Structure formats: structure tokens, C-alpha cells
Amino acid sequence: MEAVEVELIYDVARLEERLIFKALRRVGLEAALTNVKSVPIGWESPGVSLSIIRPVSMHRALYAASIREAVGVPTVNRSSTILFSGDKVLTLSMLRRHGVRFPESYVAFTVEAAEKALEKIGTPAVDKPPVGSWGRLVSLIRDEETLRSLVEHREMLPSQVARTHIIQRYVDGGRTDYRVLVLGGEILGAMERSAREGEWRSNVARGGRIRGVKPDPEMMELAAKAAEILGGEFVAVDLLKDDGGYMVNEVNGVPEFKGFMEATQVDVPLRLAEHVKTVLRR
Amino acid sequence: MPKLSCPVCGGSLDIPEDALPGELFEHEECGAQLELEVDDQGSRRLKEAEEIAEDWGE
Numbered sequence: 001m002e003a004v005e006v007e008l009i010y011d012v013a014r015l016e017e018r019l020i021f022k023a024l025r026r027v028g029l030e031a032a033l034t035n036v037k038s039v040p041i042g043w044e045s046p047g048v049s050l051s052i053i054r055p056v057s058m059h060r061a062l063y064a065a066s067i068r069e070a071v072g073v074p075t076v077n078r079s080s081t082i083l084f085s086g087d088k089v090l091t092l093s094m095l096r097r098h099g100v101r102f103p104e105s106y107v108a109f110t111v112e113a114a115e116k117a118l119e120k121i122g123t124p125a126v127d128k129p130p131v132g133s134w135g136r137l138v139s140l141i142r143d144e145e146t147l148r149s150l151v152e153h154r155e156m157l158p159s160q161v162a163r164t165h166i167i168q169r170y171v172d173g174g175r176t177d178y179r180v181l182v183l184g185g186e187i188l189g190a191m192e193r194s195a196r197e198g199e200w201r202s203n204v205a206r207g208g209r210i211r212g213v214k215p216d217p218e219m220m221e222l223a224a225k226a227a228e229i230l231g232g233e234f235v236a237v238d239l240l241k242d243d244g245g246y247m248v249n250e251v252n253g254v255p256e257f258k259g260f261m262e263a264t265q266v267d268v269p270l271r272l273a274e275h276v277k278t279v280l281r282r
Numbered sequence: 283m284p285k286l287s288c289p290v291c292g293g294s295l296d297i298p299e300d301a302l303p304g305e306l307f308e309h310e311e312c313g314a315q316l317e318l319e320v321d322d323q324g325s326r327r328l329k330e331a332e333e334i335a336e337d338w339g340e
Binding site for chain 2: 010011012017018021035037056131132134136159161236253254255
């Protein structure tokens, strides 16, 4: 039997994981599944040539990638990419270090600091925790009173991460953002996401409307740069736009792409599998 | 399509042969979110899906 070439590491099998697994086989790669909820992962050779890291839990993804890297197995994505994209404070620090524009933001750990951040930014503003996704715990702050209540409520949560606030200028832009998928430095496509009626967040998980758009050169350059800064082999870069042009909102290190495929008709899992095959044959 | 029983209401669900371990299913009859578990012998059963945790996302 041919040795397993690619390992798909995951915890919850979403449509994405199912499609990636099928695509790996379609391009002729021998693929195996590792469900980190069922098996322990140790610092010994797993007997694979590359691991695709797909856990929906950021920490499971981060640790799985770091363990595989430690024994010389390349991972998509690397642990550093998962860490620096999974924690939005770290993402912004990396972007700032490389001169990439993002909405004016402050990090606050207490009610007092959050109020001072809001004074600097003005209303409306966005409050989000450093870790999390799908718009969870992301709030639009229209006044100081709302901010105070929100911070006080979050103080009751046991996690220090949830008690950390990124307070950010709200970029309206018609309640629209752009998602660009980057694979191996190449732009796979772009989609526009617009918040549904009665909702300000444009996340697909929140019912955001999606449509494929032709990425313009500025969009492509910025997305590719953000991916490069974070060392991302396969990432989704979320962009916002104001009068000054595009800026980076977030980078996703274990991107979901069901909505993206629907909007752009790009066969993302096939492109990923082909890319992995090319990397392995180098 | 093979049927498995719902651990919440006891009803049954059709689960495709090629479903992956860890794949999620919603039981329309009772609304339960379920996850496919496959043991070392390859036998399949459904269990209640894990709650979304704070570090879940993309």
C-alpha cells in the first residue's frame, strides 16, 4: 500500500472538511483523517508528508500544527499563522509592524480603560474579544452607557480572553465587507458580504448576503500582503473599505469557504488539493 | 441509507455511508444537534454534539 501522503486533522467535520478529504483523493493523493477528539497526538512521526490543519477550535488547531511541525511535518497552515490570525490583537500587531492599514483600535482590559478608548474613537464603535468568530460577542457600541453595560457583563465571564476588549472604529461602508481567499500567495477570488436587514454584522453565519466580485488590484495586493505577513498558505482575508481605500479587518487561519464557493463558483477544495500536491512534488 | 438512533429522543436518522467521524447532523424531529462517532471497530453511533466553545471559529 502506498504511504499516506496527506493527513487531514480536524475536530468537527463540516462540509469543508468533507470536501477537502474528497478533493485530496480526486487529485490522486493518499489521504488519512485524524480526529483530534478521538486520538491523542504525540511528538512522534505520524508517517505523513503534510498535514492540513482544520480543527474549528483555534487551540486544537494551534497545538496540532505545532506538534506536527516539531517532528518535521509541514502544515497548512503553520502554527504561527493560526496563532497570529486566531488572536486578533496579535493580528493587528503584525499588520501594524508591516504598515498595513486597519481600523483605529485600542485594547482595553477594564471598564475604565474601555471608556477612555471609546472617548478616543468616538461612537459608533465596535467591541470584540480577541478570539472568536462568526460575529460572536461582537457588539456595536452607540453610546458610553451601552459600552459600560457590555464590559460589566463580559466581566462575569470566566475567560480572561473574553474580558479583553478590542474597541475599534466602526467602518460603515454600507455594512459591507469583502472576503478574499489566498492560497500559496495566489488570489482565489473575492466575495462581498452585506449584513441582512436588522443586523449590522455581515458574517455569513449571521445571515449576511453574499455575492462574488472581481477582486480589484488594490484588494488583491492588500490580501496577498496580509497573508504573507502572517505566513498564511491558505487564509481568508476580510477587508473593509472607507474613503481612504481598503483596510484589513481580520485574517482567518482555518477558513470556512462554503459561502465563498457558492458566491464565486471557485472549487476551493480542489484548488487546495492541487496546491498541496504541487507542494509535495517539489 | 443506514439509520442510526437519536440519543436525545430515540427517533431514527438517515446517516450516509460516507459520513466522516465527527460530522454533524441535526435531527429534524427533535432539533437535537448530533455528531457521528465511530469507534476503533468501525461501529457507528450518534452522540450529542459538543457545545460551541469560545475559541471556535475559522
